[in-house]
Amino acid sequence: MDLQLRDRVAVVTGGSVGIGLAVARGLAAEGAHLLLCARDEERLGAVAGDLRDEFGVRVVGVPADVATAAGAAAVADAAVQAYGGADILINNAGTGSEETILDADDARWYAYWDLHVMAAVRLARALAPSMKSRGGGVILHNASICASQPLGYEPIYNVTKAALVMFSKCLAEELIGDNIRVNAVNPGLVMTPDWEKTARALTEGTDTSWQDHLRQVARDNAPIGRFADPAEIANLFVFLCSPLASYCAGSTYYIDGGWLRTT
Ligand code: NDP
Numbered sequence: 116m117d118l119q120l121r122d123r124v125a126v127v128t129g130g131s132v133g134i135g136l137a138v139a140r141g142l143a144a145e146g147a148h149l150l151l152c153a154r155d156e157e158r159l160g161a162v163a164g165d166l167r168d169e170f171g172v173r174v175v176g177v178p179a180d181v182a183t184a185a186g187a188a189a190v191a192d193a194a195v196q197a198y199g200g201a202d203i204l205i206n207n208a209g210t211g212s213e214e215t216i217l218d219a220d221d222a223r224w225y226a227y228w229d230l231h232v233m234a235a236v237r238l239a240r241a242l243a244p245s246m247k248s249r250g251g252g253v254i255l256h257n258a259s260i261c262a263s264q265p266l267g268y269e270p271i272y273n274v275t276k277a278a279l280v281m282f283s284k285c286l287a288e289e290l291i292g293d294n295i296r297v298n299a300v301n302p303g304l305v306m307t308p309d310w311e312k313t314a315r316a317l318t319e320g321t322d323t324s325w326q327d328h329l330r331q332v333a334r335d336n337a338p339i340g341r342f343a344d345p346a347e348i349a350n351l352f353v354f355l356c357s358p359l360a361s362y363c364a365g366s367t368y369y370i371d372g373g374w375l376r377t378t
Contacts, residue, residue, distance in 0.1 A: 124147065125149055227272065227275045230275075254290070305342060
């Protein structure tokens with residue numbers, strides 16, 4: 116199936132590893148040119164080079180912290196400079212949290228708000244005008260199943276991801292008249308390096324291996340009984356970027372192996 120993405124320009128935040136990298140790979144495989152950002156410049160540079168070599172597309176790596184206004188501006192400016200703007204924006208950068216509401220201070224709340232919500236606000240404000248002038252575009256928000264089915268140990272993550280989904284809905288209504296389709300994706304358990312790191316820490320010095328720990332997490336939560344591979348999540352993102360998804364707008368798509376406990 117031709118997803119009609121050849122020579123489109125996609126900005127992917129957090130594109131150096133995990134789901135963001137899988138989405139970047141999926142888009143590059145369809146012939147899209149990329150602008151990837153992340154904070155770790157070395158890892159980003161290596162990934163950008165690999166994608167260029169493997170897929171023969173243009174890949175620009177911008178080391179930036181999208182949780183800051185300056186970082187988001189640097190990403191948008193680089194997209195304008197390299198490509199004259201963007202056709203696709205994937206707001207993916209994010210991370211889990213661990214706290215109690217009573218112990219977490221204001222600074223912690225604001226840090227996650229800046230990363231999960233303000234980055235998306237600022238990048239939409241900066242890049243949607245170029246999408247309008249190119250005749251349309253796609254903006255996707257990588258939220259989480261936790262936006263509507265919270266995990267107890269990460270209230271700030273749950274709340275800021277729920278806000279991101281609502282932002283996505285509001286933005287969708289504002290931009291659909293300009294042929295810009297905005298959607299959110301809510302993944303469940305996805306096997307990325309962060310999970311391995313957490314599992315290693317939790318099982319260190321115990322009789323349980325980190326792999327067994329993660330198998331148990333999957334069995335306890337996802338009816339499918341396993342984590343997703345990032346590529347399985349990326350497939351949905353790439354499809355939603357395609358003109359073939361022309362009626363997908365203003366929605367939230369769950370991809371969670373059956374974990375969401377509602378109909
Ligand atoms: P990873 O930790 O594997 O990757 C995160 C990416 O984001 C990296 O490229 C990282 O690079 C970048 N990043 C993090 N913070 C910033 C920042 N402030 N500015 C710029 N780049 C940043 O994450 P996942 O792939 O697991 O998750 C990606 C998204 O998917 C997140 O929003 C997460 O909440 C969501 N998600 C993940 C699930 C999972 O099970 N893995 C489930 C549901 C949702 P660097 O560190 O160099 O900045």
